Amino acid sequence: MDDRENRETSGKSCGIAADGQESGTSEHGQQSNPGKSKRFVFWANLGFVIFSVLLLWFLFRAPPETTPPVPYDGDHVKFFKMGKKKAEAYCERCHSVEGGMPLPEGHPPKERCLFCHKRLRPDHK
Ligand code: HEC
Numbered sequence: 085m086d087d088r089e090n091r092e093t094s095g096k097s098c099g100i101a102a103d104g105q106e107s108g109t110s111e112h113g114q115q116s117n118p119g120k121s122k123r124f125v126f127w128a129n130l131g132f133v134i135f136s137v138l139l140l141w142f143l144f145r146a147p148p149e150t151t152p153p154v155p156y157d158g159d160h161v162k163f164f165k166m167g168k169k170k171a172e173a174y175c176e177r178c179h180s181v182e183g184g185m186p187l188p189e190g191h192p193p194k195e196r197c198l199f200c201h202k203r204l205r206p207d208h209k
Pocket residue numbers: 152153154155157159160163171172174175176177178179185197198201
């Protein structure tokens with residue numbers, strides 16, 4: 085019942101739009117100057133293109149990845165088989181001031197170690 089009512093009203097408003105003006109334009113006299121809205125579309129498109137080019141330029145300029153991967157050695161090999169969150173629970177046992185292997189000064193925010201430090205196996209990458 086509600087459904088049909090909705091369809092009816094939306095149908096009606098469609099009809100109004102169709103026999104009024106082109107859909108997408110408002111009633112507030114924008115059609116009195118069609119050149120103005122074309123110009124707006126042109127500048128909006130140009131702005132978008134410039135923005136996209138700048139964004140690509142920025143991304144290609146990114147320096148090569150320098151974050152050291154997790155070493156594949158006796159201390160770390162067990163973490164290669166664990167889930168990331170599970171493994172991260174162990175990192176700070178060693179990589180903290182108390183653990184004796186503190187993170188370097190100016191180390192970025194350290195939540196989720198393994199998002200940044202990849203586990204690259206030397207055998208199959
Ligand atoms: C048992 C102690 C211990 C634990 C636990 C541990 N590490 Fe380490 N880690 C070390 C030691 C010792 C070194 C330095 C020697 C080496 O390269 O293995 C090191 C080095 C590193 C390095 C530097 C590699 C480089 O190129 O300089 C990274 C990155 C690292 N660990 C990440 C982690 C992460 C991430 C975890 C948790 C998943 C973790 N470690 C857990 C002892 C540990």
